[in-house]
Amino acid sequence: MKQFIKKTVAALLCTVMVGTVMPLPVHAAANKIYSIAELEQTIKGIINWKKLDNGSTLEGPLINDAYLELAGTTPGDWYQVGMGRFGYSDDYAGYLAVIREKVQDRYKTSVKLSAAKATEWQRISLAILASGGDPTKAGVDANGNNINLIADGTYNRGKTTSLGKQGINGWIWGLIALDSKRYPVPEGAHDSRDSIIEEIIRQQLTDGGFALYGNVSDPDITAMAVQSLAPYYNSEKEYTYKNKTTGKTVTKKIRQVIDESVNCLSKMQLNSGDYNSWGTKNVESTAQVAVALCSLGIDIQTDGRFIKNGNSLLNGIMLYRMEDGGFVHSYTYDQDNPTSLPTESNTMASEQTLYTLTAIWRQAKGMRTLYDFRPEQSPGLKNQINALKKEINNLGNTPTTAKIAELMKKYEAIPESEQCYVFNYYKLSKAAENGGIEIKEESVETAAKEEAEKEEEEEESVLLYFTDTDKRKVKALPKDLTTEQYVDVIKLIDKLEKSEDFDKKKEYMDQLLNAKKEILDIQKEIDNINKDVKEKLYPFEKISLSDWSVVHSIVNRYKKLSPYDQKKILRWDDVVKTETQVDNLVRAVVITIVLGLLSIVAAVFVIKHIKKRKNRKLNEMLALEKEYEEKEKKEGKGA
Amino acid sequence: MKKDLLALGFIVLAIALILSGTKFQTVDEYYMTHIDDITPDSKTVTISIRCDTILDNWNDLVPELQSDEFVPQDGVILPETAYVLREGDTAFDITDRAVRYNKIQMEYQGANMNSYGSVYIQGIHYLYEFSCGPLSGWMYRVNGVFPNYGCSKYELKDGDIIEWVYTCDLGRDVGCIWMGGEWEEE
Structure with missing residues (x-):
């Protein structure tokens, strides 16, 4: 999005162009902690704003015909993610029907969804998942083959062009899409989980964060990188790789990379609780950071690292709420932009805030993270995890080796694909390390394999009634x-x-x-x-x-x-x-012909007229001659 | 005799009309078909389209495009050309007119298809965003300044100079200066 680059960070989600004069902050009180009910109210406020913005009614669906025309584009895909994960009922079936057609149609072109942007596959995959569909069966191509958006948009994208063709966000969102249901990477794929992870972490900057470009970290890209790496926070695997910026070979666990990024994000936060990106304070950057922290199980309303001057991230986000329920991109009025409408809720600011508040709400409700689309955990598993988390928190400074080993065992008893939800495992790992206890290292692919081995979900074949x-x-x-x-x-x-x-x-x-x-x-x-x-x-x-x-x-x-x-x-x-031009040409020709014809007619008329006159004169002459002759004769006779 | 003279006069007139090639147009038609004619009174803007930066980053260009069929040797896709500024024309309108008149391929995303509420130019002359590396794509400047909003939102005025330039480095290589320093937090 080079034409909007000044305030734009990621081609996929990025921020916007519209500056604004003085919005009307509804919740501006500092230090406020938001309840689940208040979150729900704010979320519904955004949905209602978008419904009216779409030309729908408050009782009607957000996903109306006007919205569906945009299916498969950024403004036509993201609201589902927020609404679907919030469990709001809307016309998801309509979206699935239309996106299927659109995907099939776009697959008929040589570049399929895009020549360069893998994020097209990734975004549509997430929107389909959030709508209750299956991105691995997204349609049928011209040859009758199944369309698998996850394969084509993640591990096999490299068979056509690199996942990173458009920059780091192709890798980041590729990993998020791949882990949305912990899809296993099959044999013979072009990329593996490890290769995608390495591509991301080797682009880490010296300040700990990430950027689309340059040496200074950007909150949006740093937050998105954390979102993608979060499922691996507990991984004990060490990656040895050459950092792209420094050129130095380093060995790090993903945990260390994420900790450095989180630290960087904490430093970037402004006193008002929000963030600055490309020189503009805006809500989207703040929202992305909130999603990243939720994916790590960090409570953004209470964690001291993200409360500045009494303002939490959520306080920072709420600064941008408008009276109509939508969210505005930024306060900063952009003098360069005379045609932008100030003080208006903006669709991108609102869609990103919608799914961010949903991520916070899900965390408060003990549900899976925003981009983890697997079925919710069973109550038994939740209890098991919560009990362990409590025990880890109670470990104290000098736990016994036996206690550490006991908790490790309990940790390992949790299915590997669910261990990432033991958000404080790092404390246990540290204690084990300090106590000299060896920690098992698992491949990052194991969790996905485990997930795949679970009984295949029954094909959804709900019979509908054609009313x-x-x-x-x-x-x-x-x-x-x-x-x-x-x-x-x-x-x-x-x-x-x-x-x-x-x-x-x-x-x-x-x-x-x-x-x-x-x-x-x-x-x-x-x-x-x-x-x-x-x-x-x-x-x-x-x-x-x-x-x-x-x-x-x-x-x-x-x-x-x-x-x-x-x-x-x-x-x-x-x-x-x-x-008009050709008709005028024709008219000119017609007029020319008519004029020509008239001239000829006139000419003929004139010629005839002259001839006639000549004849008449001749006749007159002859008559005169005759008369004269006769006269002469008469006179002769007489003489 | 009088009749003859009249007829002769008509013939002369008709021949004169035919020879002079006068068009018979209403005033409205005249304005419509001459809307793009540049006269001393016309308001005009100029537009050019260049991709010089690709010449310096040839190896990053996708192989299919590595040909002077797509990248002219001097980097000029459209030399500076003047167009009449019609009422309400945006940078996009002039761009679209210029590529249509010159039969230059262009692909864009409609204003409702992205979250910017503006047309986004994806490719010109088969050169697309990301065709020459992850930081490549089309940018436009008006009178030397890069606006930070879409071209269909930029209303033009008399004498504006519009330049479409292909960047391989997110603007830095085409002199987009705000990229570097203006970063600090308030």
Whole structure:
């Protein structure tokens, strides 16, 4: 996002451009601790703001048709992550139906989802997961093969182009996507968990943090790196690698890398509790740090490292809340930006705050971290982990070797894929190290393998009921379809496919499939007209009479489109101009011909007239001559 | 005789009209078809598109694009060209007009497809963001200054100079000075 770079950090999530004058802080009181109820109220406030922003109603879904048109783009994918993880009910089925179509469509191009950005796969994967779908079965490509967004967007991305083609965020979000369900990396994959981890940690800067570029850490990228590495905080594995900035070979555990990053983040926090990124105090950077800390089990409301001048991160975030429930990007008014609207809630600030508050809320409720999409832990497992955490906290300064060994055993008794939730394990590890007790080192891949060995989740095959409302919707489809009905038709087809049999199901399906085909044809025609305009009409200086039929065929095709679809033809005014141009040319020719013809007629008239006159004169002369002759004769006779 | 003269006069007039090639247009039509003609009274802006930086980072360029078909030898995709400034034109409008008139390939993300609320230029002349390393992509400056918001939000005024430049180093190699020092916290 080079064109917005001043305040932009990560191409995937990054911050925004809109500066603002004096927002209206609703919760600005320092040192305030927020209850679960208050978090929920704030979260719902954001959702309600976005609903109205989308043109929906408070009772209607956030994921409405307007929102679904953007499925597969940054502003069309992130709200699901916040809402879905919060357990808010909305039209996730609609999203899954539409994103499936869009993914399949984009897979028909040579670059699939993107030439350079692996984050396209990663973001869509997370949005599908949050909506209750399966990114490893995201559709079918043109050859009939299953589309696995996790494989294509993480461990096998390198078979096409490097995960890091767009920079460090490709690696970071690749790891987050890969660990969203602890997907195992199969044999023969291009990258392994270890290779992705190493790519991230070798880019650590000397101040402990990370950046998209340069030597100074950026809060957003540092926080995102921590989010991705967090599941490995308890890993005892040592990585030996050459640091990219210093060129020195170092040996570190991931824990050490994260501790250094957290320390760096603590130092960067401002006295108001929030963060500065690229010279602008903003809510998104603050939000990313909060998500990172939650992923480590750190309580952001009480941890002293992240309370500055009595202001916690959450206090810092709440500074940006607007009266309409949404969040604003920054207070800083940007004088360079005369067209930006000040004091307005902003979609990116709001979407990032939404999932951040959800991460904090999940932590308070004892649920899994934001990007851990596995089913929630059983109460038994939760108790087991909590009991161990308590015992570790009570270890004291000089625990006995026997006690350490006992707790280690209890730790190892917890399934490896769940050990990361023993957030204070580092204390036990340190005690063991001090006591000279050997600690087992596991491969980072083990946890994922363990997860995969768990009984495969039963294929979700919920049978839906195609209601009368749905049937009415099919019947209400207009005879002359437009692309406006695309989202509706896709959603209805998806629902009908999953619904139990009923009388006339096939008729409904046929009608819907025909409608889909018709709409796709219209879309194709729109694309073709746009292409023809671009290729055949520009530049206009060369427009000549021979283009008349081309121009008019384009105009006629345009006229056949519905007004809704006509709006999708770009720069139509240029075509109107061209049409006038050729019509004027034609008119000039017609006028020339008419004038020419008239001249000829006039000329003929004149010539005829002259001839006639000549004849008349001749006749007169002759008559006169005759008369004269006769006169002479008479006179002669007389003489 | 009089009639003849009249007819002859008409013929002369018609021939004169045909030879002079006068177009028969309404005033509206005239304005519409001459909207882009530069006259002494026109408000104009100039635009250029360059990718010089790639020449210095040739090895980072994806191999498929390593050809002067995509990267002109002098780095100039569109030399400085003047266009008439129409009412309300943004930097994007002029850019789109320029690439259309010159048949230069361009791909962009619509204003509603990203969170910036502005059109984002992804690729020009088949050169895309990240085509030449992770810090590469298109940036624009107006009168030498890099605006930090999207081109479809930048309304132009008479005499503005728009330059699209390809960066391989997040702006540093094209003189985007705010990158370096302005970092400190308040």
